[in-house]
Amino acid sequence: MTPDLFEEGAKRLATHQARVVSEVTSGDRSAGFGRVHEPGSLDLTHGRILYLEDVHVSFDGFKAINGLSLDIAPGELRCIIGPNGAGKTTMMDIITGKTKPDSGQVFFGSTIDLLRHNEPEIAQLGIGRKFQKPTVFERLSVFENLELALKTHKGVAASMFFKLNGTQRDRLSEVLHTIHLEDSVNAQAGNLSHGQKQWLEIGMLLMQDPKLLLLDEPVAGMTDFETERTAELFLTLKGKHSLMVVEHDMSFINTISDIVTVLCDGSVLAQGTLAQVQADERVIEVYLGR
Numbered sequence: 462m463t464p465d466l467f468e469e470g471a472k473r474l475a476t477h478q479a480r481v482v483s484e485v486t487s488g489d490r491s492a493g494f495g496r497v498h499e500p501g502s503l504d505l506t507h508g509r510i511l512y513l514e515d516v517h518v519s520f521d522g523f524k525a526i527n528g529l530s531l532d533i534a535p536g537e538l539r540c541i542i543g544p545n546g547a548g549k550t551t552m553m554d555i556i557t558g559k560t561k562p563d564s565g566q567v568f569f570g571s572t573i574d575l576l577r578h579n580e581p582e583i584a585q586l587g588i589g590r591k592f593q594k595p596t597v598f599e600r601l602s603v604f605e606n607l608e609l610a611l612k613t614h615k616g617v618a619a620s621m622f623f624k625l626n627g628t629q630r631d632r633l634s635e636v637l638h639t640i641h642l643e644d645s646v647n648a649q650a651g652n653l654s655h656g657q658k659q660w661l662e663i664g665m666l667l668m669q670d671p672k673l674l675l676l677d678e679p680v681a682g683m684t685d686f687e688t689e690r691t692a693e694l695f696l697t698l699k700g701k702h703s704l705m706v707v708e709h710d711m712s713f714i715n716t717i718s719d720i721v722t723v724l725c726d727g728s729v730l731a732q733g734t735l736a737q738v739q740a741d742e743r744v745i746e747v748y749l750g751r
């Protein structure tokens with residue numbers, strides 16, 4: 462880096478720090494959000510890995526997200542439910558940088574302002590997303606899919622010369638064990654069952670060691686047996702990773718959930734244990750009264 466660029470960077474940092482100091486209220490809920498962080502580290506000082514505050518998004522005047530505030534603790538497994546059109550997918554689009562909100566705050570840890578980053582950067586920061594439909598490479602083996610996930614994460618240039626080292630091989634074996642696919646390591650992904658493909662895709666995300674995993678209807682289309690194993694898998698991941706699971710299957714949610722957040726009309730309608738939210742009159746009304 463040239464001295465000029467150094468100087469410019471130092472000036473930007475000083476301006477940013479001055480602005481942050483003037484904005485932060487001591488002891489406030491938002492205290493410290495926006496602080497400059499060490500590159501590569503995730504500041505969890507405030508005990509929150511994800512923090513959304515008063516987020517708004519409109520599509521052609523329609524308020525899809527309307528004052529959404531929500532936060533998640535490190536290692537937590539949070540379930541998100543809500544009727545069709547509640548804003549669940551749009552919320553995930555905002556967290557992963559696919560949709561930029563009109564206003565509001567979205568922080569990863571205390572210091573990383575996600576609204577300043579694009580989709581690939583957010584993935585590199587440690588937020589992995591699994592869409593409803595499995596998207597594995599059908600012609601490749603289970604092993605090759607997992608290996609490819611690691612290569613892709615390293616970037617195009619690095620991936621051309623990529624060769625698994627010992628630690629990465631150990632990681633791959635560990636992930637294979639976690640996703641219950643040890644016996645299918647050489648199977649072609651296209652020949653796996655629907656549930657196994659879903660697990661493989663989760664395994665591909667795990668190869669990148671995400672800090673936060675967003676999972677959209679992970680058990681849709683699974684057999685009862687596959688759903689049970691997925692519940693076991695998520696309970697294994699909880700603690701090591703933070704998980705946000707959007708699901709409609711209430712018995713699955715009952716097995717895995719601590720706290721359930723109910724979204725409706727783009728904001729949080731209720732939050733608590735599954736039993737608490739199911740007993741909430743407002744929740745009953747949005748599910749049954751429409």
Ligand SMILES: Nc1ncnc2c1ncn2[C@@H]1O[C@H](COP(=O)(O)OP(=O)(O)OP(=O)(O)O)[C@@H](O)[C@H]1O
Pocket residue numbers: 520521523524525543544545546547548549550551552
């Ligand atoms: N790109 C877009 N343009 C216009 N409207 C949109 C767009 N994306 C989402 N919406 C609208 O925003 C609202 C929220 O949609 P979203 O997909 O986030 O809901 P959801 O809770 O994920 O629903 P579902 O459970 O059916 O997947 C819906 O009314 C949807 O039609």
